[in-house]
Amino acid sequence: MAKVATSAELRVASQRRWSERAIPISIQIGAWVSFVILLLPVAVVVLAGLNSGDYLTFPPEGLSLRWVIAFLTSPAWMGAYGFSMALALVTMVISTVLGTAAAIVLSRYRFRGRDMLRAYFLSPLILPGVVLGLALYVFYVVTDIGLAKSMTGLVIGHVLVTCPYVIGTVSAALVAFDVSLEEAARSLGASPWTAFRRITVPNISAGVAAGATFAFIVSFGQFDVSLFLSTPNLTPLPIALYVSLRYTFEPTAAAAGIFAIILVVVSMLITSRLVSLRKFGGIKFS
Amino acid sequence: MNTMDLTSSPYQNSFGRSVRAFLGGSRVFWLILPAFAFFLIFFFVPVLSLFLISLDKPVAGVVEPQWSFTATNFIRFFTRDTYYGAALRSIEMATLVALITLVLGYPLAFMIARTENPGRNTFYMILVLCAMQLDMVIRLYGLMVLLGDNGLINRALLDAGWIEEPLPLMYNFSGVVIGLVQFSLPLMVLSLIGVIRSINPSLEEAARSLGATRRAAFWRIIVPLSMPGILAGSLLVFAISISSYVVPALMGGWKVIVMPIHIYQQIAELGKWQFGAAIAVVLFATSVLAVVVYQRYAAITAGGRT
Numbered sequence: 001m002a003k004v005a006t007s008a009e010l011r012v013a014s015q016r017r018w019s020e021r022a023i024p025i026s027i028q029i030g031a032w033v034s035f036v037i038l039l040l041p042v043a044v045v046v047l048a049g050l051n052s053g054d055y056l057t058f059p060p061e062g063l064s065l066r067w068v069i070a071f072l073t074s075p076a077w078m079g080a081y082g083f084s085m086a087l088a089l090v091t092m093v094i095s096t097v098l099g100t101a102a103a104i105v106l107s108r109y110r111f112r113g114r115d116m117l118r119a120y121f122l123s124p125l126i127l128p129g130v131v132l133g134l135a136l137y138v139f140y141v142v143t144d145i146g147l148a149k150s151m152t153g154l155v156i157g158h159v160l161v162t163c164p165y166v167i168g169t170v171s172a173a174l175v176a177f178d179v180s181l182e183e184a185a186r187s188l189g190a191s192p193w194t195a196f197r198r199i200t201v202p203n204i205s206a207g208v209a210a211g212a213t214f215a216f217i218v219s220f221g222q223f224d225v226s227l228f229l230s231t232p233n234l235t236p237l238p239i240a241l242y243v244s245l246r247y248t249f250e251p252t253a254a255a256a257g258i259f260a261i262i263l264v265v266v267s268m269l270i271t272s273r274l275v276s277l278r279k280f281g282g283i284k285f286s
Numbered sequence: 287m288n289t290m291d292l293t294s295s296p297y298q299n300s301f302g303r304s305v306r307a308f309l310g311g312s313r314v315f316w317l318i319l320p321a322f323a324f325f326l327i328f329f330f331v332p333v334l335s336l337f338l339i340s341l342d343k344p345v346a347g348v349v350e351p352q353w354s355f356t357a358t359n360f361i362r363f364f365t366r367d368t369y370y371g372a373a374l375r376s377i378e379m380a381t382l383v384a385l386i387t388l389v390l391g392y393p394l395a396f397m398i399a400r401t402e403n404p405g406r407n408t409f410y411m412i413l414v415l416c417a418m419q420l421d422m423v424i425r426l427y428g429l430m431v432l433l434g435d436n437g438l439i440n441r442a443l444l445d446a447g448w449i450e451e452p453l454p455l456m457y458n459f460s461g462v463v464i465g466l467v468q469f470s471l472p473l474m475v476l477s478l479i480g481v482i483r484s485i486n487p488s489l490e491e492a493a494r495s496l497g498a499t500r501r502a503a504f505w506r507i508i509v510p511l512s513m514p515g516i517l518a519g520s521l522l523v524f525a526i527s528i529s530s531y532v533v534p535a536l537m538g539g540w541k542v543i544v545m546p547i548h549i550y551q552q553i554a555e556l557g558k559w560q561f562g563a564a565i566a567v568v569l570f571a572t573s574v575l576a577v578v579v580y581q582r583y584a585a586i587t588a589g590g591r592t
Contacts, residue, residue: 023397031393035413037390037467044427044432048428099321102318124325124329128546128569135335139328142351221419228553242536254427272411
């Protein structure tokens with residue numbers, strides 16, 4: 001008898017607790033207003049790219065693939081898209097290698113000056129992108145080592161702004177990894193390299209892949225650093241879009257945007273499979 | 287910045303000793319070397335060189351250092367109202383953007399932090415991250431279609447007969463602010479989520495059980511405890527708003543001239559490298575100042591527990 005009463009009480013208590021923690025309706029309305037602000041411009045781009053008329057009206061005149069086909073058959077737009085893809089892929093590979101190696105040292109060893117070293121690697125995020133691009137451009141011109149107006153020069157700028165993301169993501173994976181597993185392998189006779197390769201690498205590979213995806217997408221959408229480093233022959237998509245928005249404002253730009261949106265959504269779906277987004281409490285900047 | 291600190295820091299000797307101890311102790315430490323050298327050569331050297339050039343004698347069209355130190359560029363910046371006016375406008379704009387994104391971002395961050403269903407939580411996070419990662423120029427295309435004189439919003443209001451003239455939503459200060467809010471909102475939300483999630487729900491329950499209304503518990507318990515996230519998010523939004531080139535360039539229609547636009551014009555259009563570098567230094571100093579103010583303020587609010 002007493003037992004039944006207790007469980008009923010517990011149920012009531014847990015229900016009260018649940019309703020206590022339900023989100024107030026005013027906050028929910030505010031949250032959805034923010035979602036509209038975040039996503040409405042993106043929806044407009046998709047509609048403008050699939051619209052059949054020259055100008056987007058609401059409701060749209062009709063759907064057509066006219067601008068998508070215009071994008072896919074335009075050498076300039078496809079060139080910019082392909083260039084951004086190539087730039088982002090090269091950046092991703094270099095950033096992932098450099099960043100993972102640095103993250104291993106930064107999170108596996110305790111040594112004096114470690115926090116300073118961590119700040120050293122995060123500092124490109126504090127510097128405004130336009131200033132970084134300018135500093136690199138001046139450096140390339142003054143040193144005259146063939147980096148000015150080159151793809152390599154652009155890649156260097158992009159690696160600097162993407163590497164901190166790789167370091168952050170891989171460090172998080174390494175912190176979550178239990179070092180005693182590797183020590184166990186060592187005590188069973190594995191060499192340091194074997195223990196690292198067979199035990200640690202498989203355990204942090206999801207974090208590394210997530211970092212690589214982030215590096216790709218940050219590079220693909222990078223405008224500020226590219227501003228001073230791009231040339232008419234080396235035009236990443238964001239710069240091509242900017243030029244189009246300033247001078248012509250054609251719906252082909254919206255069609256190009258659709259393909260960029262697809263790329264971003266796919267990358268974020270991949271990231272969400274690799275790492276828990278719940279842990280993603282923003283990027284630490286200092 | 288930090289390399290400078292290393293050489294002058296009191297830890298120098300012990301730092302050097304611990305590095306040596308490591309190089310002797312473990313070869314794994316060498317893994318950090320490629321990234322360290324890359325950042326030194328392509329980040330710290332160029333940035334410090336840019337700072338040096340800002341102190342150089344201004345010669346139009348010449349980048350190469352003249353090695354004649356002068357403060358001319360900075361004096362020029364702070365004595366012409368075109369330039370220091372741009373700095374003040376940038377600060378005013380970035381502060382306003384930080385406040386608006388805080389008001390807009392807090393409810394969204396709160397909802398995501400308190401959504402316990404894992405599937406729905408991931409869905410919300412993907413929406414925020416996609417909005418953040420999408421190239422800003424593409425988002426600006428959407429904003430321009432919405433806010434232009436002939437845009438969707440003005441068309442709808444004119445057709446409904448609510449207004450006679452199109453509202454000036456774009457190519458002015460408020461247009462730039464709207465653009466920057468859209469740009470920085472995801473960062474604010476991400477900064478707040480972690481802090482709100484880490485607030486122990488039993489604190490709120492304790493306040494409720496002691497008779498506080500829900501509203502009182504929210505304003506007197508939850509909001510003060512999310513202060514670190516509010517500060518970090520506002521600082522981040524301030525720093526990226528003040529540094530944005532593309533949003534003022536497209537949404538301001540060359541009527542809202544802020545520091546990044548001056549930098550680009552001085553360098554790319556006028557060839558005034560030294561003066562452009564000086565504006566870049568002022569821009570950087572302003573965002574660093576925001577970090578310093580934030581850290582001091584954070585130390586006060588945390589009761590010195592930093």
